[in-house]
Amino acid sequence: MDPKPNQSFETDFWKDAKLRKAWDDIVPGESRRTVPYTLTLEAIQKYCRVIGDLHPLYFDEDYAAKSPYKGLIAPPAIHILLMFSCTPTDDWMRSPGTVNAGQSWSYNLPARPGDRIRLEARALDKFIRKDRLFVVHDNVFFNQHNEVICSGRGWTIRPA
Amino acid sequence: MSNYFDTISIGQVIEGTPFHPTRETIREFCEASLDFNPLHLDDDYMKGSFGKTHFGGIIMHGMNNFGVISKMITDWLYPHGGVHRRLETRWKSPVKPGDKITPSAVVTATKVSASSRWVTLDIKVVNQRDEIVAAGEAMVEFPIDN
Numbered sequence: 252m253d254p255k256p257n258q259s260f261e262t263d264f265w266k267d268a269k270l271r272k273a274w275d276d277i278v279p280g281e282s283r284r285t286v287p288y289t290l291t292l293e294a295i296q297k298y299c300r301v302i303g304d305l306h307p308l309y310f311d312e313d314y315a316a317k318s319p320y321k322g323l324i325a326p327p328a329i330h331i332l333l334m335f336s337c338t339p340t341d342d343w344m345r346s347p348g349t350v351n352a353g354q355s356w357s358y359n360l361p362a363r364p365g366d367r368i369r370l371e372a373r374a375l376d377k378f379i380r381k382d383r384l385f386v387v388h389d390n391v392f393f394n395q396h397n398e399v400i401c402s403g404r405g406w407t408i409r410p411a
Numbered sequence: 412m413s414n415y416f417d418t419i420s421i422g423q424v425i426e427g428t429p430f431h432p433t434r435e436t437i438r439e440f441c442e443a444s445l446d447f448n449p450l451h452l453d454d455d456y457m458k459g460s461f462g463k464t465h466f467g468g469i470i471m472h473g474m475n476n477f478g479v480i481s482k483m484i485t486d487w488l489y490p491h492g493g494v495h496r497r498l499e500t501r502w503k504s505p506v507k508p509g510d511k512i513t514p515s516a517v518v519t520a521t522k523v524s525a526s527s528r529w530v531t532l533d534i535k536v537v538n539q540r541d542e543i544v545a546a547g548e549a550m551v552e553f554p555i556d557n
Contacts, residue, residue: 262447298443302478303430306489319492327495328481331474335445347449347456351473353547355499 261340270341274384274409277343277374283388285370288336292364295325298332324361330401333362333392337370344388348410352385356403360394367395375404384409415491416528416553419521425532427483427514432471434508440475448472471506476514476545480534483514484549493530493553500534500547511539516549528553 261267299309307314308324315323338344362368375389386409391402441447449456450470457466477500484495506512516532523529529552536545 260445262441262445264447264449294443298478301436301439301443302475302482303428304478304482304485306485308489326478326481326485327498328474328478331444331446331478345448349448350450351502353499353501354474354477355497357497358495 260336264345264347267340267345268347271343271346273343273346274377274386274411277377277386277409279374279376279387281374283342283344283372283374284339285337285372286339288333288368290325290329290333290336290362290364290366290368292323294332294336295323295329295362295364298329299326302326302328320361322363324363327356327358327361327401329362330356330390330392330403333368333370334390337368337372337392343386343409344407346410350408352406352408354403354405356401358401359399362392362394362400366400368400369393369395384411415493416521416530419518419530421518421520423518425483425487425516425518427479427486427516429511429513430475430479431511432475432506432508434469437469437471437475437508440472444472444474446472446474466505468507471508471510473500473502473545476500476502476506476512476536479512480514480536480545480547480549483516484532484551487516488551491553493551495549496529496552497550498534498547499549500545502545504538504542504544506538506544510544512536512544514545519548527555 370392372390376387378385388405392400437451454468457468514536516534519533520531532549534547534549535543538544
């Protein structure tokens with residue numbers, strides 16, 4: 252596994268906003284550039300605490316080691332963090348005003364602390380409905396063994 | 412544990428833990444999810460209109476809702492050896508600081524496939540006024556070797 256630290260994360264979503272594709276420029280089928288991310292136990296537990304999910308599979312190493320998972324894991328919905336971790340600053344997913352309309356995710360294997368995560372992503376579809384500009388994005392997260400962790404689609408309303 | 416699947420009935424209800432979003436939890440969700448969209452941070456920005464939608468202030472991340480639903484599913488499954496396999500959600504109405512949201516699920520079908528056992532569920536999340544803020548479907552697996 253590549254132990255190098257993650258890049259620092261830009262929290263100002265206005266930065267590079269002009270570099271991002273608008274709805275008009277997004278081509279369904281076109282890949283999105285992504286960046287690999289090393290998932291840490293700290294990041295997993297930070298997410299869990301905010302949701303109020305203190306299950307010992309995410310916090311208690313001894314409990315997790317004796318479980319069918321044989322070690323600490325991340326909860327399935329950790330893709331919430333992985334999505335932005337693996338998305339560069341010039342990606343349209345970060346455009347201010349992007350409204351999440353719905354999501355659909357399938358889970359294969361749990362992510363684990365220390366996993367080096369890779370995202371394959373693309374715009375899949377775009378359409379206009381009720382005067383709103385929609386894009387469907389398609390995403391698959393892999394671990395360092397090239398195993399699928401989860402795959403999913405998101406429906407977002409793009410800023411006009 | 413292995414017989415749990417056989418006890419599941421259509422219409423069975425699973426109740427999740429209520430969640431109370433505040434400005435602080437929304438800010439913490441920004442930090443934990445790395446989603447710093449101004450929708451969740453900037454009240455001035457949120458005074459504007461988004462197409463036909465006017466929020467009037469910051470809103471909770473839809474994916475916070477997703478996480479609350481997913482926790483309900485894993486809380487139900489882990490003691491029974493089940494595996495959370497799928498969750499689809501649609502956000503029906505925004506959630507704001509001070510709201511209280513409560514997820515629940517209803518079993519809609521069970522299915523035995525060639526090598527495993529599955530349950531599908533309808534999902535909803537209601538706020539303190541009993542308005543549906545999220546709806547969706549989930550699918551879970553109860554592996555035979557468990």
